[in-house]
Amino acid sequence: MLLDLKDKVIENEKKYLEIIAKHEANGVEFLTSHGVVIDESVTIGKGTQILPGTILRGNTTIGENCVLGNNCIIENTTVGNNVNLNNVQAYESVIEDDAKIGPYVQLRPNSHIKRGVKIGDFVEIKNSTIGEYTAVAHLTYIGDSDVGANVNFGCGVVTVNYNGDKKFRTVIEDNAFIGCNTNLIAPVRVGKGAYTAAGSTITRDIPDNALAIERG
Numbered sequence: 001m002l003l004d005l006k007d008k009v010i011e012n013e014k015k016y017l018e019i020i021a022k023h024e025a026n027g028v029e030f031l032t033s034h035g036v037v038i039d040e041s042v043t044i045g046k047g048t049q050i051l052p053g054t055i056l057r058g059n060t061t062i063g064e065n066c067v068l069g070n071n072c073i074i075e076n077t078t079v080g081n082n083v084n085l086n087n088v089q090a091y092e093s094v095i096e097d098d099a100k101i102g103p104y105v106q107l108r109p110n111s112h113i114k115r116g117v118k119i120g121d122f123v124e125i126k127n128s129t130i131g132e133y134t135a136v137a138h139l140t141y142i143g144d145s146d147v148g149a150n151v152n153f154g155c156g157v158v159t160v161n162y163n164g165d166k167k168f169r170t171v172i173e174d175n176a177f178i179g180c181n182t183n184l185i186a187p188v189r190v191g192k193g194a195y196t197a198a199g200s201t202i203t204r205d206i207p208d209n210a211l212a213i214e215r216g
Contacts, residue, residue, distance in 0.1 A: 023050075035071075045081065063097070077107070080115070096132075114149075128159075131174065144186065145170040154180035154198065161186045173208070 019038050020030055027046030030036065035053040044050075044062040051069025056062070060074050063081035068074070070087060077090045085095075086102030092109035095101070101119040108126035113119070117130050120138035128142050131149035136142065140153050144161040146169065157178050159170040168186035172178065176190045179198035190196070191208035199215060206212045 072102075142170075144168065145172065147172045148174035148176065148192070150174055151176045151178065153178045154182070156181040157184070158182075159184045159186060 016037055017033060019040060020033050020036060023038070023044050024030060026044070028044045029049045031049070032052050036050060037055045039057050039060070041058060042056045042060045042062070045064030045066070047065040048062055049067045051067070053071035054069040055073045057074070058076040060077050062068065062074070062079045063083065065081055066079060066083045066085070068085050072085050072087065073089045074085070075090070076092045077095065079085070079095045080097035080099070082098045083095055084100045088102045088105045088107065090107040090111070093107045093111040093113070095113045096115040098116045099113050099118070101113070102121065104121050105119050106124045107113065108124065110127040111125045112129040113125070114130060114132045116133040117136070119125070119136045122139045123136050124141050126143040128145040128147065130136065130142070130147045131151065133149055134147055134151040136153045137155050139155050140157045142159050144167055145159045151172055151174070157180070160183050161167050161170065170184050170186045171189040173190060173192040175193045177195045178190070179196045179200065181199045182196045183201040184190070185201065185203045188202055189205040190202070191206050191210065193209040194206040195211045196202055196206070197211065197213040200213055202212055202214055
């Protein structure tokens with residue numbers, strides 16, 4: 001039994017080393033093969049660097065000149081060019097060019113991260129679109145949301161998408177500023193250029209260019 005397991009491990013290692021060698025021949029850089037697992041179905045553009053512990057599964061496409069790792073898990077996801085991912089788990093999602101994500105970020109299915117987005121540590125995004133050049137600093141949950149371009153999220157923001165019975169969407173329009181520790185109770189819309197004060201729990205739509213302060 002132990003011998004069978006050892007043989008299987010050796011066979012898998014040989015297979016993954018062959019896959020790595022194929023990508024190296026196409027201009028992909030590997031600092032080491034340690035902990036790197038890449039399915040045969042994965043495509044990787046030239047100039048991309050794969051760091052230790054990276055796992056690429058399923059129907060995944062990685063663009064050119066990216067940096068992936070350490071310890072990324074990317075599954076059935078399309079990644080554009082010049083993307084930097086550090087300790088990111090992404091499933092059934094799209095990440096466009098020039099995005100910088102991590103560390104400790106989870107992209108759950110149907111997440112669409114548009115060009116130039118920056119996402120910091122301990123952020124979870126689910127079934128949402130994040131518009132171009134939006135910044136999601138850290139310690140934030142964005143679920144079932146449509147976020148515009150150039151939006152800034154402070155620390156500790158939550159889109160409250162579930163009331164115990166149904167899920168609802170949050171809409172945040174271009175150039176909005178979401179203050180630290182804001183709770184957005186869906187369904188709710190934050191208008192273009194609008195602000196929320198830190199610590200607010202927002203239960204009503206915010207007009208364009210308005211400042212919302214809502215506290216118990």
